[in-house]
Amino acid sequence: MSAGFAFVPWNEGLVKPHLFVLLTFNPRIMAHTSTLYHPSISPPVDQIGVEERCARFQTRSIKNETKTEMLKLALSMIDLTTLEGKDSEGKVKQLCYKAMHPHDILPGIPQVAAVCVYPTLVRTARKALKGSNVKVAAVATAFPSGLAPLKVKLDDTRFAVEEGADEIDMVISRGKFLQGEYNFVFDEIAAVKEACGKAHLKVILETGELSTLDNVRRASDLAIYAGADFIKTSTGKIQPAATMPVTLVMLQAIRDYYYETGIMIGMKPAGGIANSKLALHYLVMVKETLGAEWLNPDWFRFGASKLANDILMQLVKQQTGVYQSLNYFSND
Amino acid sequence: MAVKSKTPATEPKIVSNGNGSAKATEPRIAVWKTYKIYIGGAFPRTESGRYYPITLSNGNVVNVCLSSRKDFRNAMTVAREAAHKWASKSALIRGQILYRMAEMLETRGAQFREELQWMGMTEAQARTEVEQAVDRLIYYAGWADKYQQVFSSVNPVASSHFNFSALEPTGVVAVVAPEESPLLGLVSVIAPVLAGGNSCVVLASESRALSAVTLAEVLSTSDLPGGVVNMLTGNLKELLPHIGGHMDLNAFYLHTSDAAHIKTAGELAALNVKRLITESQTNWSSPDAQSPYRILDFCETKTTWHPIGI
Numbered sequence: 054m055s056a057g058f059a060f061v062p063w064n065e066g067l068v069k070p071h072l073f074v075l076l077t078f079n080p081r082i083m084a085h086t087s088t089l090y091h092p093s094i095s096p097p098v099d100q101i102g103v104e105e106r107c108a109r110f111q112t113r114s115i116k117n118e119t120k121t122e123m124l125k126l127a128l129s130m131i132d133l134t135t136l137e138g139k140d141s142e143g144k145v146k147q148l149c150y151k152a153m154h155p156h157d158i159l160p161g162i163p164q165v166a167a168v169c170v171y172p173t174l175v176r177t178a179r180k181a182l183k184g185s186n187v188k189v190a191a192v193a194t195a196f197p198s199g200l201a202p203l204k205v206k207l208d209d210t211r212f213a214v215e216e217g218a219d220e221i222d223m224v225i226s227r228g229k230f231l232q233g234e235y236n237f238v239f240d241e242i243a244a245v246k247e248a249c250g251k252a253h254l255k256v257i258l259e260t261g262e263l264s265t266l267d268n269v270r271r272a273s274d275l276a277i278y279a280g281a282d283f284i285k286t287s288t289g290k291i292q293p294a295a296t297m298p299v300t301l302v303m304l305q306a307i308r309d310y311y312y313e314t315g316i317m318i319g320m321k322p323a324g325g326i327a328n329s330k331l332a333l334h335y336l337v338m339v340k341e342t343l344g345a346e347w348l349n350p351d352w353f354r355f356g357a358s359k360l361a362n363d364i365l366m367q368l369v370k371q372q373t374g375v376y377q378s379l380n381y382f383s384n385d
Numbered sequence: 386m387a388v389k390s391k392t393p394a395t396e397p398k399i400v401s402n403g404n405g406s407a408k409a410t411e412p413r414i415a416v417w418k419t420y421k422i423y424i425g426g427a428f429p430r431t432e433s434g435r436y437y438p439i440t441l442s443n444g445n446v447v448n449v450c451l452s453s454r455k456d457f458r459n460a461m462t463v464a465r466e467a468a469h470k471w472a473s474k475s476a477l478i479r480g481q482i483l484y485r486m487a488e489m490l491e492t493r494g495a496q497f498r499e500e501l502q503w504m505g506m507t508e509a510q511a512r513t514e515v516e517q518a519v520d521r522l523i524y525y526a527g528w529a530d531k532y533q534q535v536f537s538s539v540n541p542v543a544s545s546h547f548n549f550s551a552l553e554p555t556g557v558v559a560v561v562a563p564e565e566s567p568l569l570g571l572v573s574v575i576a577p578v579l580a581g582g583n584s585c586v587v588l589a590s591e592s593r594a595l596s597a598v599t600l601a602e603v604l605s606t607s608d609l610p611g612g613v614v615n616m617l618t619g620n621l622k623e624l625l626p627h628i629g630g631h632m633d634l635n636a637f638y639l640h641t642s643d644a645a646h647i648k649t650a651g652e653l654a655a656l657n658v659k660r661l662i663t664e665s666q667t668n669w670s671s672p673d674a675q676s677p678y679r680i681l682d683f684c685e686t687k688t689t690w691h692p693i694g695i
Contacts, residue, residue, distance in 0.1 A: 374626075375656060376458055378633030 090239050095274045096309075098266040098302055107297040110338045120333070121371050127332040128155060128364045129163035130350045131357055132190055132321065135170060135385075136197075136289065142177045144385075145170055149181035151385050156365045159372065165361060166350035167220060171196070172213035179217035190255070191218035194245055197259075197288035199224035203241060210248040220253040221245070222285060225272065227262045235275055242279035255283035255321055260299045261291040269299050273306035283319035289356065294324025297338065304342040317346070323356025329367040332360055358385075420594065422450045422618060423601035425463035426611020431456050437620075439594060441503040449594045452619035454627040460586040460615035461633055464557045467612030468584040472554045476582075480529030483579060486607040487522035490515070490572075493603060497568060497596055504567060504593045517670060518572040524675050525576035532580070532677045532684075540688070547691040552684040554582035555660060556635030559628045561621055563640045567593035569669045571600060574638060575614060577679035583636070586615045588628070594618040621646065629653030636660035636683055 115123065133152045135144060145168070152165045167188035168178050178189045191213035195201035201209075210221055223245050229237045246254050256276040260269050276284050284303055287294040300322045307318045320339070326332055332355060339347050347353050366377040421428040433453035438446045450456075471479070490497070494515050501511035533552050540548040558578045563570035567590045578585050589597030601616040617624075625646055629637060630653040639650050642665035654661040662682050666674060 375630035375632060375653070376461065376627065378631075378657065381632060 090235050090275045090278050092235065092271045095267070095271045095306075098270050100266050100298070103266060103298045103301055107301055107338070110297065110341065111334050113337050115333060115337075117371065121368065123333050123336055124329055124364050124368050124371070125161075125163055126348065127329065127336060127355065128361060128368075129166060130353055131165040131355045131361050131364075132167045132169045132323070133165045133361060134168075134289065134323070134356055134358050136192060140171060140174060142174065145174045145177045146181045147385050149178055149187070151361070151383055152187045153182065153185045155361060156369070156382065159365070159368055162365075162368065166354055169222065169356065172209060172216060172218070175213055175216035175218045188219040189217060190220035190222055191216070192222045192224075192257075192288075193218075194223040196222070196224050196257075197290040199226050199259075200228070203244060206241070207244060207248045210245050214248070214250055214252045218252055220255060220283075221249050222255045222257055224257045224259060224288060225276065227259050230263070230272060230275075231268070235271075238272075239275055239279045242276055242281065246280035253282040253319075254280065255285045255319070256281040257285045257288055257323075258303070259288055259291060260286045260295075260303075261293050266298060266302050269302045270306055273303045274310070277306060277310050277318050281318065283321050283354070285321040285323055285356065287322075287324040287356075289324035292325075295322035295326055295356075297334065300335065301338060301342065304339065308343055311343075317352060319352045319354065320347070321354040321356055326355055326357050327359040328363045329360070332364065417445070417447070420447055420449045420598040420618070422452055422456060423598070423605065423614070423616040424456065424460045424612075425467075425615065426605060428601070428605075431619075432459070437591075439504075439592065441595075442505055443503055445503070447595065449598075449618045452588075452617040452624065454624060456617055456619075457586060457624055457627055457631075460617060461557065461631060463612035464584040464586050464615055465633060467610055468554070468557050470610050471579075471584050471613045472582040474582075476530035476533060479580065479582060480526045482608050483522055483526035483529055483576065486603060486609065487519050487526060489603045489607050490522065490600070491519045493599070494519075497599060500595045500599060501568060504595055513670070514566070514569045518569045521569065521572050521675055522576055525580040525680070528677050528680060529580040532680045535677060536681055536684070542690070545692065545694045547693050548688065549691075550686050550688040552581075552681075553687050555683045555685055556583060557633065558583045558585045558636040558638055558683055559631070559634050560585050560587045560638045561628070561640050562587055562589050562597065563666065563669070564590045564592060565667055566590075566669045568596040568600065570640075570666075571597055573669050573674055574640065578638065578683050579609075579613065581680045581683040583683050584613045584615075586628075587617065588621060588624060589616060589618050591618070591620055625649055626653060630656055632657045634659050636662065638683075639663045641665065 133148055135148050149168050152168050155162055155165065164185060164187050167190045168182065169190040169192065170178050172191045172193055175189055175191045182189060193210045193213045194206035195209060213221055225238050226241060242256055258269065258272040258276065263269050263272060273284050286299055286303065304320055307320055311317055322335060326335065336348065339353050362379060362382045365382055369377050421430050431450040431452045432455050433451065435451040435453065436448040437451045439449055440446050497515045498511040501514055502508060506514065537551045538549065540550060542548040560574050560578060562574055571589065575585060575587060597616055597618065604614050621641065626649065629650045637650060637654055637659055639647065639661065641647065647663050650661055668674065
């Protein structure tokens with residue numbers, strides 16, 4: 054990070070000492086002073102290098118026993134998600150049941166990590182999940198566009214927390230970010246973090262709208278410095294959603310921040326991870342980029358709806374030896 | 386396939402004349418086709434990277450994909466997606482596409498005759514095989530929008546119901562093609578499955594796989610949506626447990642005379658009670674080699690009780 058600091062010309066009247074402070078002390082302590090993020094602290098991303106590295110993650114040979122354990126781990130990391138306009142209490146209850154009982158016929162499989170719903174359905178989910186360890190995550194801050202005044206976003210957040218959400222998934226203002234208004238985005242995240250109280254904050258970068266990996270890296274750094282507990286790729290409403298290169302860049306941001314401060318940040322790729330094989334590639338990537346400490350639901354999540362059934366089908370395939378059909382798994 | 390069947394493949398013999406260009410008098414190096422499998426409208430190699438050799442009558446040896454269970458699994462996934470697409474097309478369009486396949490096969494006749502001769506047929510046999518294969522497609526193209534009327538029924542019932550039975554496609558069918566008849570036999574088993582509105586994953590004749598791959602090229606240029614027919618080449622014994630046991634497969638059309646294979650298939654088919662149809666037909670020129678009842682084998686009958694007079 055200091056290398057980036059040295060090479061960037063400063064002619065925008067920005068206050069250098071602040072950045073010095075940023076790089077010297079734990080920036081989270083400074084979270085409410087202005088000008089806390091400048092893109093120069095984010096190193097440029099070598100796109101070709103990232104793509105090649107991602108291709109390498111997909112060549113690992115994974116033996117059967119390991120595969121079974123990885124599939125179970127991946128299942129336990131899923132944020133089972135339903136984010137549709139037509140969501141109803143019934144649908145959420147069904148999803149919550151699925152979260153607690155993924156496939157009862159199969160012994161020894163874990164529950165998923167969380168159920169992710171809109172704020173108005175948090176209470177339903179909370180009630181349905183009572184007594185289990187499954188968390189309730191709510192998307193807030195005018196999800197998925199994020200185009201609302203800050204006051205509305207904060208109210209949205211507080212409402213979700215009051216209703217019982219353990220985790221808040223917020224969206225950043227991509228328009229402002231792309232216009233270079235980093236301080237605006239930074240302050241917004243910091244304000245939402247404050248509104249979250251005890252709830253964990255996941256910051257959705259919506260990488261499908263950020264155009265370049267450089268932007269992804271910048272948004273990751275910005276979100277981390279502004280107080281994110283987790284950074285998340287996408288809303289699932291925009292294509293492309295989570296991809297391996299984008300996730301790798303975000304993992305690298307988390308790694309660099311960890312080296313700098315010793316603070317761990319979680320990662321959640323969301324959208325587009327529909328099959329087990331891809332999920333296993335992601336786990337390999339996390340292991341080889343961040344290390345084994347991140348390989349649990351506290352630090353890594355999959356935002357997905359179809360992935361759970363595919364993992365279950367693979368687990369049953371492992372057990373029975375025959376390829377499975379979706380007809381025999383709950384449809385939700 | 387610009388090369389005549391009797392011309393052996395030439396070894397590359399490029400002689401440098403010192404300034405980097407080859408001598409113009411050297412014979413041209415033949416370009417041989419790679420026989421790949423056909424999944425989802427594309428021609429990938431087997432994911433396993435394995436091949437098996439087939440020695441041809443012209444002395445050439447071709448390497449054909451030895452498909453793995455994962456190739457079959459991948460083909461099943463795309464066949465499932467394509468099944469809805471194909472079934473939702475009108476019967477008329479399905480018939481027209483089958484007719485188009487016949488047209489494409491006819492125009493590629495010379496290529497098929499040549500390949501059949503490489504695989505051991507005489508010129509006359511090859512000619513008959515291709516012509517009958519074209520005719521068979523036309524036969525099922527005609528039946529595609531007629532079998533429903535023949536086999537559907539209005540049923541007399543004792544209650545005040547209008548009771549009728551109509552046919553629906555079974556879904557995804559795995560077809561193990563006949564070993565001896567590499568084109569006519571293959572077409573004869575695929576065409577009724579397609580006419581019935583099903584998608585299929587086909588395991589071609591192991592020892593005579595060439596025309597199956599070339600037929601896949603015909604299919605891919607016949608307006609047949611990708612994934613409706615998927616063509617694998619490989620070994621039946623290896624793939625049988627995976628085909629027979631696949632829980633997402635609706636029917637299994639198995640051509641073999643091996644009693645052990647039939648027994649295994651029957652046991653595995655019971656897992657999800659898929660339809661199992663076994664046959665050991667060898668003479669595909671016989672009159673019973675084509676029949677609308679062969680379409681019926683891959684249809685489900687839906688009977689509706691509609692209340693009347695209430």
